[in-house]
Amino acid sequence: MSTQNTLTPTAIQRLAVPLYAGVPSAKVRLMQEYRSHICPLHEVIHEVPPQSAVLDVGCGNGLLLNLLASLGRIRRGHGFDVAGPAVAVASQVASDHRLSSVVAFEHRTIEQGIPNLGHEVVTVVDVLHHVPDQHKAAFVASLCDVVPAGGRLIVKDMVVRPRWRAAANQMHDLVMARQWVEHVDSEQVEAWAVRSSMRVSRRDRFNTLWYGHWLLVLEKS
Numbered sequence: 001m002s003t004q005n006t007l008t009p010t011a012i013q014r015l016a017v018p019l020y021a022g023v024p025s026a027k028v029r030l031m032q033e034y035r036s037h038i039c040p041l042h043e044v045i046h047e048v049p050p051q052s053a054v055l056d057v058g059c060g061n062g063l064l065l066n067l068l069a070s071l072g073r074i075r076r077g078h079g080f081d082v083a084g085p086a087v088a089v090a091s092q093v094a095s096d097h098r099l100s101s102v103v104a105f106e107h108r109t110i111e112q113g114i115p116n117l118g119h120e121v122v123t124v125v126d127v128l129h130h131v132p133d134q135h136k137a138a139f140v141a142s143l144c145d146v147v148p149a150g151g152r153l154i155v156k157d158m159v160v161r162p163r164w165r166a167a168a169n170q171m172h173d174l175v176m177a178r179q180w181v182e183h184v185d186s187e188q189v190e191a192w193a194v195r196s197s198m199r200v201s202r203r204d205r206f207n208t209l210w211y212g213h214w215l216l217v218l219e220k221s
């Protein structure tokens, strides 16, 4: 999209605060409220074409879809995640804010397969590094498979270079998810996606605090 991005991390935080205010866990509440300052969600939202249907893979607490729905940006959204409690939070927030007619959340794993529900946009934010290296290529291929012609795949993940930012990214997941994750370079993901008939419409990098991010927007013609 060539339009100017008017959303900012602070604007997203202002939307997230009332959305997640009713969540009992203070930790979950705070993580959603401040997430836009460590993860460039405004850049992801900017790449979602207005009134599209979006599948969010590894949706966590549903922040992206609940934001998109509350902004009136999408006509339909479906998110899934392996973490049952996070899916429960996502659904509760949607229900509390009368967004359930637009977005739905499912407890499901990537290993069960990517549901092909006809969404023209697939988003994958900070999930790829949780997938073991030996399964990453197949995962990317399965994401590309469910994107219809004319649709797009938006992938946001963490950089492998410079090394100090990669180390900061790694420490974040060690502390927050208690997992030693495996980051992958955007160029590798791009090469896998191109094999599945996708073309790159945007590749970008961002820094937030000590974290480094890459964004890939891929389209199927």
Ligand SMILES: C[S@@+](CC[C@H](N)C(=O)[O-])C[C@H]1O[C@@H](n2cnc3c(N)ncnc32)[C@H](O)[C@@H]1O
Pocket (backbone or CB within 6 Å): 035, 039, 057, 058, 059, 060, 061, 063, 064, 080, 081, 082, 083, 086, 108, 109, 110, 111, 124, 125, 126, 127, 130, 131
């Ligand atoms: C860093 S969080 C990102 C959550 C969300 N996309 C966001 O940006 O706020 C990574 C998410 O991937 C989910 N995840 C990891 N492995 C998964 C799997 N095998 N199947 C489904 N979800 C998975 C985790 O449960 C977690 O919610």
